[in-house]
Amino acid sequence: MNGKATSNRTKLERGRGALGPALELVHTGRAPTRAVLTAELGVTRATAGAVAAELEALGLIRVDSRPAAAAGSQGRPSHRLSIDEAGPVVLAAQVHGDGFRAALVGLGGRTVATAPTCAPVAADPAQVLGEVVAAGAALLRRSGRRCVGAGLAVPSALAEPEGTALNPLHIAWPAGSPVRDVFAERVRDAGITGPAFTGNDVNLAALAEHRHGAGRGARHLLCVATGHRGVGGALVLDGRLHTGSSGLALEVGHLTVSPEGRPCHCGSRGCLDVETDPLAFLLSAGREPGPEVSLLQQSRELLRSEYDDPAVRRAGAELVDRLGQGLAGLVNILNPDRIILGGLHRELFAADPERLRAVVADRSLWGRSGGVPILGCALDHNSLVGAAELAWQPVLDDPLTALA
Template sequence: MQHSPTSPKPAPDPSRRAAPDRGRTLLGPALTLIHTGQAPTRSALTKALDVTRATAGAVTGELEALGLITVDSRPAGGGRGRPSHRLAVDPAGPVVVAGQIHSDGFSVALAGLGGLLEPPVHRPLPAATDPVRMLRAVAQTGAELARATTRRCLGAALALPNPVTEPDGTALAALHFAWPSGTPVADLYDVEVRRADHGPHAPAALPSFVANDANLGALAEYRHGAGRGARHLLLVSSGHRGVGGALVIDGKLHTGSAGLALEVGHLTVDPQGRLCQCGNRGCLNSETDPNALFAAAGLTPDPARPLLDQARELTRAAAHDPRARAAVDHVIDRLGLGLAGVANILNPDRVVLSGLHKDLWEADPDRLRAVVAERCLWGRSGRVPIVGAALEHGALVGAAELAWLPYLADPQAVAAD
């Protein structure tokens, strides 16, 4: 039957949509499930996507043809029913460059799908720490790693130790390096990434991204670490200096109206405490980071060694050194006050501690839980599980997640680059 241009056409029947077309729309969700370990077999993928075995087979076949996953036909498991093919990210597949700037250096690594990092390269800060030369040093180091691999490089992302606005990508309150407020870090990093030679396996215009390190660490823990399965995940971390926080709600970062939410480091835990770089006193930032631990112990760290490494050593010394024990107790109490205050507002179902905060929690988990329970309404009813981070380089893994996002949304984009 023919229809005139003015007569309405019958609505298409979704069940009659061509299988290849439907399969293409499922590529992103399928790759994300495999990437995050939620679909280790084809039967698990079939169930998660709510599709037929034939559709799941077509989807995995296309992802394999794109060089993103491997499909092992050897049966997985020994249970009843039809054996299922095993699915995994391709260890020889493409990579992205993940970078992180610390207050006393920077780290860069190549990262494949699945949250898998190649060994990171750690380098000291350049002699001049203005934004251009700092970002150039990171971009050039990433390019060196990309040129040294035979795997395709598809993007670059950088974790920064300061707030980064969305969507314009400017750095606010870059206190560690005295960068001007509003420095356009996303644009500057993009220029340096495009100038760097990433070798023959990378597109001419390598896409780049920047974000706050705590936000990226939280995203990494949610997808690949201690935050798996949480609905409202709060991450609090102290790295080389200062304190960061981030919240993941139902799989998405809560970054506020402009990307600046969850700056928990500037929550006051002692009005008479140490002066913070922001100008206030007693911020979580200045009461629970590595410098605060050394100050509580009455000690001075060695400027020639990474501050975080020394703080971790001091925390471990609490097992036999009374001075270190007193310092650790003092900082744990301040950390507990901060966690209780944030938990009272956000009511998370899991708190993940990383960096030095993980070490402090491991040094005396009962003390930290007791402080949180005493000061937190939800803590008194035992509803604030506190766990240590599972990832050794969470912010780097998170930076990789940021660089992978376009390809997780559209896996076929890897073929276009």
């Protein structure tokens, strides 16, 4: 083989090796132009152009070679890069205490179609996941889009590598249910192409926020969130979820914040899980939960519409103080560079941000000397978007192989 042929092959291999990293940069919004892509990849402009062209040929991105110049700018603007809105999708699903939601999600975390259901979750995971996948399959049929995988978020710790739900405390599934295997089987039975993945809902919320929301740019991101019931936590380190040796890390809901407090499902008392979730807020405010809508929605509506009520304000302050105590302990142990709050915690923080910051600063070792930024989560249905991220990961790793 002559030298020129060898050089061309090397360039081609280098470009193909950059396809995954390039796609992730566009997917997460970090490379809006070819010039930025060139700099981020550390390649030549020609290589970056070839990579972008190949991703466009795969139907994943769009390259605008003649973008309009910004007002007052000089010189020719760089090619603009964006997600191909007609490209493939993944099936994303989330099961929670009040039902489930199925959706089609494209690159960039963009939801294309969704099918929510609010109903009691059956005690048989196979039945529930069958209904979830059937709803997703119906969305796919109507859309006519290519599907490259499926992801599921569940309100339980998942043991690795088995993918079994160890403690589905707020749904009636048996402990140890083989959720990952059941979901994958239902996906195959429905004729949906691509691999199927399953993860804990708060872990996936953190992953989605890190890539597309309030966690962008953080190296050590702590996420704490209320779901429809209970409290969960997650940690993203240098872009990767920290799940521990067997998938069970960051069960922050079972930190004790009120030793004489409410009995917890885990057998202890006064855990974050039962002291700062939507049910705790409703009860502390003297409200009797109703069956009409989810506890999370009832809590949000109460906080938004009746925060001037002294009982509601006292309940909010009580939950904020307990949440702050828990966050301070986590700051002391984990030393994150950002904290994001989801679910009802986001709403409580928005109602009185300075109170929560003060509690965390007062109780954490390093709070007074620097402080940790605290933000509300930015994405709606972030666990669902995180489930989609699981399904997109093989494409981000190796677009050519995943789409072959």
